[in-house]
Amino acid sequence: MKIAVLGIGLMGYPMASRLCQAGHQVSAWNRSRAKAERLLPLGATVHESPALAVAGAEFVITMLENGEVVQSVLFDQGTDQSIPAGAVVIDMSSIRPEQARIHAQQLQALGIQHLDAPVSGGTIGAEQGTLAIMAGGQPSTFAQALPVFAALGRATHVGPSGSGQLAKLANQMIVGITIGAVAEALLLCEKGGADPAKVREAITGGFADSRILQVHGQRMVTRNFTPGAHMTVQLKDMRNALATAQGVQLQTPITALLEQLYADGVAHGLSDIDHAGLFVELARRNAME
Numbered sequence: 001m002k003i004a005v006l007g008i009g010l011m012g013y014p015m016a017s018r019l020c021q022a023g024h025q026v027s028a029w030n031r032s033r034a035k036a037e038r039l040l041p042l043g044a045t046v047h048e049s050p051a052l053a054v055a056g057a058e059f060v061i062t063m064l065e066n067g068e069v070v071q072s073v074l075f076d077q078g079t080d081q082s083i084p085a086g087a088v089v090i091d092m093s094s095i096r097p098e099q100a101r102i103h104a105q106q107l108q109a110l111g112i113q114h115l116d117a118p119v120s121g122g123t124i125g126a127e128q129g130t131l132a133i134m135a136g137g138q139p140s141t142f143a144q145a146l147p148v149f150a151a152l153g154r155a156t157h158v159g160p161s162g163s164g165q166l167a168k169l170a171n172q173m174i175v176g177i178t179i180g181a182v183a184e185a186l187l188l189c190e191k192g193g194a195d196p197a198k199v200r201e202a203i204t205g206g207f208a209d210s211r212i213l214q215v216h217g218q219r220m221v222t223r224n225f226t227p228g229a230h231m232t233v234q235l236k237d238m239r240n241a242l243a244t245a246q247g248v249q250l251q252t253p254i255t256a257l258l259e260q261l262y263a264d265g266v267a268h269g270l271s272d273i274d275h276a277g278l279f280v281e282l283a284r285r286n287a288m289e
Contacts, residue, residue: 001025003148004057006050006073007093008036010227011119012063014126015092015152019061020044022151029053050074051082059148060089066236067095075106085111088145092133094118094172094233096240097162098247100136104161113141116161118168120175121153122228124215129153134171136163169244172237176258176275178212179234183279186220187286197221216276225273225280234275235262 001024005016008030020026020042029050030036036046047053050073054060060083064070070093074080083089089107091100091114100116107114115137125131131153135142142157149155158167185208186196200217203209219225238259245252265281273280283289 001147002027002056002058004029004050004054004060005063006030006053006060006079007063007065008039009063010123010229011092011126013038014123015061015063015131016044017042018126018129018151019148024148024151027053027057050077050079054079054083054087056084058084058087059145060087061148062089062091062093064093066093067099069093070095070103071099074103080107080110080112083107083110083112086113088113088115088141090115090117090145090148092117092119094168094237094240095165097136097165097169097244100165101162104137113138113144114161115141115145116164117145117149117155118164119153120168120171122215124228125153132156132171134158134164134167136161136165136167166244169237169241172234173241173252173255175212176234176238176262176278177254178210179216179276179278180258180261180282182210182213182217183220183276183282186217187279187282187288191286191288216274219274219276220279225277227272227274229275230271231262231266231273231275231277232271234278235259235266238262 003019003024004027006029008028016026016039026044028036028039028044029047062070104114115135117133117135119131119133121131133149133153133155135155135157136159189196189199241255265278270277
């Protein structure tokens with residue numbers, strides 16, 4: 001299939017790589033061209049503009065920073081005018097549900113199909129093709145996109161336009177809150193004299209076990225915060241969750257507390273480390289290393 005990928009960053013690169021390896025014809029664009037050129041040895045073509053990249057594409061995947069950037073790339077740079085009628089735009093960025101619904105309406109007016117299909121699993125999941133993909137849109141459009149999703153992970157249709165982004169916000173609320181719980185628990189053990197690595201090992205398999213404990217708990221134990229997902233991205237998602245909750249008049253005090261903690265971490269210079277680096281902010285508050 002002819003697939004255009006717009007946004008070749010931390011997640012976009014391994015995802016586009018898997019699409020190339022699956023035998024699809026991939027055309028790529030990134031604001032920093034050098035990042036897209038990493039795909040050239042895999043057979044992808046690289047373009048100077050998103051409008052050129054999408055010409056002739058059957059599917060257009062966007063993996064961009066936020067909803068405003070998606071709006072700019074798709075609609076403010078002439079890209080929407082270059083996407084063939086009948087093509088499917090799959091926005092795999094993490095944006096607000098209302099933004100996804102607006103984008104779907106704008107594209108549908110041009111005869112272009114749309115799915116909001118954000119992902120969970122980080123760079124590891126992107127590299128291994130094991131991403132959890134949460135898709136909102138028409139069931140028939142989702143069925144059409146299944147061969148594309150097959151190279152990237154496990155896709156689930158969760159409802160109409162905007163529903164994929166709602167599922168992603170739910171995912172990020174759970175991830176962000178759980179990172180805070182794991183960080184505090186391991187700091188308590190360290191402060192009290194237990195070995196955090198051994199505590200993590202001891203509770204693995206019990207009710208407190210989780211993917212967060214396994215992956216991010218290990219990051220905390222080894223103090224390895226090389227970014228798979230940045231603190232700033234987690235903060236953006238928490239803020240999107242709060243804005244969406246406010247829009248449906250839902251109180252989310254736990255998310256609000258964690259949003260403030262991530263904001264404090266970013267304010268204290270932790271923008272570019274992994275979101276498990278909330279551990280560093282909590283350690284700082286306790287005058288720990």
